[in-house]
Structure formats: C-alpha cells, structure tokens
Amino acid sequence: MSVVALTAVEVDYDRGRALGPLDLAVGAGETVAIVGPSGCGKSTALRLLAGLEAPTRGQVVRAAGRGETAVVFQAPTLAPWLSARANVALPLELAGVRRDEACARADEALGRVGLAGAEAARPVQLSGGMAMRVSLARALVTAPRLLLLDEPFAALDEITRRTLADDVLALWAATRPAIVFVTHNVEEAVYMASRVVVLTRGPGRIAADVEVEGPLPRPPGFRTGAAFRATVETVSAALAEGSTG
Amino acid sequence: MNRAVNLLAPWLLIAVLLAVWEAACRLRDIPVYFLPPPSAIADSLVTDLPSLAAAAWYTLSKALVALVIASVVAQILALAVVVSGVLERTVQPIAVVLQVTPVIAIAPIVNIWAGVDHPERALIGLASIVAFFPVYSGAVTGLRSADPDLVRLFDLYDAGRLQKLLRLRLPSAVPFLLEGHKVAAGLAIVGAVVAEFVSGSGKVQGLAWRILDAGNRLQTAKMFAALVVLGAMGVALYALLQAAERAGLRWWRGR
Secondary structure, eight states: OEEEEEEEEEEEETTEEEEEEEEEEEETTOEEEEEOOTTSSHHHHHHHHHTSSOOSEEEEEESSOGGGEEEEOSSOOOOTTSOHHHHHHHHHHHTTOOHHHHHHHHHHHHHHTTOTTOTTOOGGGSOHHHHHHHHHHHHHTTOOSEEEEESTTTTSOHHHHHHHHHHHHHHHHHHOOEEEEEESOHHHHHHHOSEEEEEOSSSBOEEEEEEOOSOSSOOTTGGGSHHHHHHHHHHHHHHHHHHHO | OHHHHHHHHHHHHHHHHHHHHHHHHHHTTOOTTTSOOHHHHHHHHHHTHHHHHHHHHHHHHHHHHHHHHHHHHHHHHHHHHHHOHHHHHHHHHHHHHHHHSOHHHHHHHHHHHHOTTOHHHHHHHHHHHHHHHHHHHHHHHHHTOSOHHHHHHHHHTTOOHHHHIIIIIHHHHHHHHHHHHHHHHHHHHHHHHHHHHHHOOTTOOSHHHHHHHHHHTTOHHHHHHHHHHHHHHHHHHHHHHHHHHHHHHHHHHTO
16 A cells, blocks of 8 residues: 555746656555656655646656644754744644644654754854754654655765754654655665665656665664665666766 | 954944034135024034924924825735735735825825915825825735745645634734834835925924924024934834834744
C-alpha cells in the first residue's frame, strides 16, 4: 500500500520538459532518497509528491491527506518574527488546534529534536543546525504519514549533517512515516534510505532504483561496512551513467 | 584613535568652514544683509529662539498630523491593492502621475481648495500627499515579500487567504513599513514647508513663513537662523525614526 504514487508523470515548463516520464510509488514507512545531477527535476518531483504542484501529464495518487504531509525545505524557512515554539505550533494553529494545546505539542516536538530549553528563542538566535531542527520539529508536530525533505542539510557542515541524519532516522523509527528526501550527496542517500532512486540528467527519468541492505536506523560503523561501500559504488555508477547518457 | 578621528572629522570641517566664513565677512566688509557672519546668525538664533521654536513646532505638528493621515490611508490602500489585483491596475496610473508631479506644482491648487482662512489644511494636505508614497510602496512591497517557501508551507497546510494575510503577509511587511515611515516623515516636513512657501500668508506661522518674512525685511541672519532650526528639526526627526526603526526591527526578529 503506497502513501503516494506518481504514474507516468511529466512536467513541462516554458523552457521545455523539466521532469519525466516518471513512475514512483512510495510505500508506508519507506525511506526513499532521490539523487540526480543538478537540474534533473529532483525538487520538482518532491513538489509533485507534496501536492504543491500538479503534473502536466500523468497521475498523482496520494493516500496521505493534505494535513498528513510535511515538507522540510533546503533552508530552515522559519518566520523570523515568531519564537521557535510559535514556528513549530504554526501548522497546528492553521489547522484550528487551540493555541495552548498547539504550544504544548510544539514544546514536545522541540524536545524530540533535542531543543528543549530553546522554545522561546527567535530564529536569528539559532545556529544553522538548530534552525534546521526547529524546521524538522515543525514538520513532525502534525505526526505526518509522509515527510518530504528537499536537500535539508545542504547548507550545514559535515558533522552537523551526520548528526542530523542519525536524528532523522531515530525520529523515523518512533512513528515510521514514509520519508522521501532529495539530495546530491550519494553517501547521505545510501545512509538514510532503504531505497535510492537515481534520476538521469534533466528532464529526469529513473536511471536506477537501488535497494539498500541493512537495518534502519543505522548501527555504529555502518558507513565503513562493505555493504555500504558497495551500494555507494552502485549508486555512483548509475548516477554517472545517467548524467552522461 | 581611528574612532576619535572618524567622530571628530566632520565637526572639524564644520568648524573650519565657519571660521573661514566669519573671517571672510569681517575682512572683506561684506554687508550683513547680503551674507551675515556665523556670529550674527548665532545672535539671531538666541534672540529669536522663542518665536523660531514656536514656528518649528507649528510646522512639525502639521507634518506629524499629515504623517498619521498618510500612514493610515496608504496602508489601507496597499492592503486593498494586494488583496485585489484589479484594484492595483486601476490605481497604479493615478498613483504614478501623482508621484512624479512635483509637489510645488500642486501646492497652489491645494491652497485654493483649502481656502485662505485655512492655510493649515493646505499644509497638512500637501504633506500627506508626499508622505503617502513611501508608506504605500513600502507596504505593497512588504506585503508581497513573504518567503516563497513559507508561502508553500502555508499552502501545504491549507491556510486560507485571511490566515495567510494575518499570519504571513502582514508580519513579513513590518521591516518595509518601518523603512517607509522613516522616509515619509522627512518628506512630510518637505511637503509642509513647500505649502507654507506657496501660501505665504501671515496666517501660517511656520518656519518657512519666518524665512519669507525675514527675507522681505532683509533680516538675512534670521533667515539663516530659521534654516538652522529647520535643519535641526529634520535631523532630530530622522534620528528619532531611525531609532524607532531599529527598536522595531529588534522587536520583530527578537534581537
């Protein structure tokens, strides 16, 4: 049973075909990484999955309703005039949840991403990594069935990236939403996903669909294991082939 | 050391210019009615201070009333324009024409409409017109300045138009509104002064009229004194609004 499925979707912009034709189904609780060269339509695919954009041709079937989908953008995308708590409570308040209850659930979500104590801080007072965690808490606060991440760690340093990757997997283990995330980092894709979808250069089509062996969340030392290295090689090869061919 | 130099340099230049001016007036026997020395201007500033201060308050109070009127009208219109695209295309040509027409050219007409008995209405009217545009364009730009990803987020959570307006567009506009009001305050004084010049009647007791009146009597030192007060008033208002803008931004983003 898939949470969301794209069937033969194509997206055309003024300057021509941006994506597709593409078939992609995401199962409940699955973590899928989409990798591909710049301009292949990764982010467009993500917006289709989110329902923020409609395909020019083809079909999008979503089992996850509007309120059950959450997106984390490349930048934290926080409202600077709101505290961390108010930013996280925003999706709930837009859905009509009472303010005190929304705030209580926001505080709980901030606690889950390791930001207990920072509830009253404004975005300008947070580091890049902390702001991204607030953004993550805002996505998780509605307990989504589908969580979409658009290169969420691209602007962060390597250590923060790795910590956040583990944190996202730990959070995933708690409620098991389906996760789809876009990245241009192959190791990150293989580390975080049970399945890596490789797109060709634009307009993106599927070049490879690679299963990743191993438990999620990842055990310590997973990055140095032979299986991990082999999968990274497979994905990289598919990516290289899709980029030139 | 560097800091002290940076701080003192402009004052030093002013002091040197004043000294040269004073010396030139004395050495070359320049008539006072033509170019009074700084000492004569300082004299006039002291003796005429009560009347100049009253005149400054007259001009300033009219400009402030105009600023409030302009602010309210501009923000309401900006809101309406942003909500309705048709209205923007309807209003835009008139707004542009009004904005590019020099205020001094409109002043005589506004004076007629205000009537000879109520020159202060002309002052407020003209100052409102010039103060309107910075607030209006700041509000329109600000209401449209919301982060596109935040807009997507609101779409994702099915936010209504009113929710988007109150929770996203209005708060996003705050920095632009602060900037717009800072510019508008300065322009309101310009508008009030222009209206005073054009009306040129004894019923208007503002600074510009003091300058005209002193000019008619060849009291050149007093003209300069009034100019000094006018400049000081502008600087003070700008500094005040600059501080208000900083405080507002600190409040807006929490630091």
